[in-house]
Amino acid sequence: MSEQLYQERIVALAKAKTGAGKLASPTKSARRDNPLCGDRVTIDVKLDGQGRIAEIAQQVRGCLLCQASASRWRGSRSAAMRPASPRSVTTPSAPLDARPASRRGRSPPSPRCAITSPARSACLLPFEALKDALS
Amino acid sequence: MVSFQLEGVHPHDVAQTLDSFGVAVRAGHHCAQPLMDRFDLDGTTRVSIAPYNDNTDIDALLIGVKHAAKTLR
Numbered sequence: 001m002s003e004q005l006y007q008e009r010i011v012a013l014a015k016a017k018t019g020a021g022k023l024a025s026p027t028k029s030a031r032r033d034n035p036l037c038g039d040r041v042t043i044d045v046k047l048d049g050q051g052r053i054a055e056i057a058q059q060v061r062g063c064l065l066c067q068a069s070a071s072r073w074r075g076s077r078s079a080a081m082r083p084a085s086p087r088s089v090t091t092p093s094a095p096l097d098a099r100p101a102s103r104r105g106r107s108p109p110s111p112r113c114a115i116t117s118p119a120r121s122a123c124l125l126p127f128e129a130l131k132d133a134l135s
Numbered sequence: 136m137v138s139f140q141l142e143g144v145h146p147h148d149v150a151q152t153l154d155s156f157g158v159a160v161r162a163g164h165h166c167a168q169p170l171m172d173r174f175d176l177d178g179t180t181r182v183s184i185a186p187y188n189d190n191t192d193i194d195a196l197l198i199g200v201k202h203a204a205k206t207l208r
Contacts, residue, residue: 004206005152011207037147038164038171038178061177063145064207 006064014067023057032129039066039122041129058129063122070126138165138179141200143208146178149200152207153180156199158192 023029026044033040039062046055058070141149150162163178164171171178182196 005148005155005203006207015208038168040177063147067145 006068010068011064013071014064016071017067018071019057019073020059020071021057022059023055026055026057028133030129030132032125032132034062034122034125037063037122039063039125041066041070041125043126043129043133045130045133056130058126060126062125066122066125069123073126136181136183138181140176140179141204144203146180148207149180149203152203153196153199156195156202158196158199160196 022042023044023046025046027047029042029044031040031042039060041062042059044055044057045053048054056073058073060067060070140146146162150160153160160180160182162180165179165181184192
């Protein structure tokens with residue numbers, strides 16, 4: 001029996017549901033479905049006069065990983081994790097590494113440790129929806 | 136056969152938790168996306184029993200569902 005399916009931090013991020021909901025008057029919005037797992041993400045963004053993201057909200061109908069991924073934007077205080085402009089929004093192309101931080105960086109993740117589809121797709125779906133909204 | 140939703144926990148997360156308890160179930164749309172949209176569901180967890188299942192399997196299922204509710208809500 002697995003005592004903990006996901007890391008506590010991931011569960012906390014998902015439970016926080018930071019930024020969950022709709023914006024009253026979004027500048028742009030987009031909905032993305034993952035046909036493989038059924039996850040659905042709707043993103044609303046409000047841009048300021050300089051084209052930067054002033055507000056962002058999301059509705060996630062998906063697994064815990066997808067919820068945590070979307071919740072991360074508003075929950076993070078790191079500028080690197082908070083999209084500042086449409087041009088700064090990119091989706092990672094390298095495999096995500098699921099190993100503990102202390103074991104990362106020494107070598108590429110093995111297929112067993114790399115987050116692959118559908119979990120990887122769930123993590124990326126909010127980013128893909130945001131890219132759609134900003135395109 | 137019983138399809139159910141555990142409030143506040145996605146069916147795929149329920150299924151993965153149950154898997155760690157040795158209980159194999161199916162989760163998701165079950166090839167019935169229009170029906171899920173009709174009821175505004177993100178999917179269900181579906182449990183079925185077979186002739187080889189016994190009370191210990193049912194107990195494991197119930198423990199696993201309680202564990203998912205406790206840890207993932």
